[in-house]
């Protein structure tokens with residue numbers, strides 16, 4: 001996609017603060033510090049549009065970026081970060097859950113994982129929940145510049161094995177080199193092109209319950225997801 005305009009479109013701490021324009025949205029979710037904001041900046045080609053930081057937990061609100069005056073990218077707070085207070089973690093969770101559940105113009109989600117590490121319980125839980133809700137999503141493994149090229153196929157296959165589904169549907173990306181950018185855009189364009197009312201009936205990319213995550217989940221982040229994964 002040719003990006004001719006990208007601008008900050010506001011932040012929301014709860015559902016009341018969401019933009020009221022009705023334009024389609026694509027969400028970016030993943031554990032803290034995986035590179036969600038960097039992915040957004042690289043896709044739109046604007047350095048510093050979404051705030052990035054080597055300190056995990058940088059993105060604390062739902063941040064909206066208006067692209068080409070026609071749709072929003074939504075940078076979601078990272079999950080699985082142990083060093084913020086329990087209260088703050090649960091408020092992040094509540095905010096993400098209610099947004100994902102209720103936002104009709106949300107066309108789909110880019111689920112981002114650090115390509116150097118395996119998917120964790122929180123990632124698998126979110127994936128299970130997305131399948132259950134019928135919300136389209138694609139998996140992007142980022143920071144792939146840190147993984148030697150000869151290992152890419154293995155990393156991709158491993159992620160597909162853990163997350164379930166076809167290996168070709170796991171996209172490999174690096175914000176540092178821009179590799180994989182075209183493929184991620186293609187996936188986003190497809191999401192944006194899908195008719196809005198088919199979302200809840202959408203065919204899941206992966207049958208529910210594959211991989212290691214538990215099956216019956218009503219929310220992406222259950223009580224057990226007060227992560228100790230980070231520290």
Ligand SMILES: Nc1nc2c(ncn2[C@@H]2O[C@H](COP(=O)(O)OP(=O)(O)OP(=O)(O)O)[C@@H](O)[C@H]2O)c(=O)[nH]1
Pocket residue numbers: 030031032033034035036037038039051052053054055056057058059060077078079142143144145146173174175176177
């Ligand atoms: N080498 C490399 N570093 C990256 C890449 N993407 C992000 N980073 C670095 O990883 C750190 C976190 O990046 P962010 O984009 O802020 O991550 P985030 O997921 O938005 O983080 P939170 O908002 O805190 O959840 C920063 O130091 C980035 O420079 C990448 O593709 N390659």
Ligand SMILES: [Mg+2]
Pocket residue numbers: 036037038051052058059075
């Ligand atoms: Mg961020």
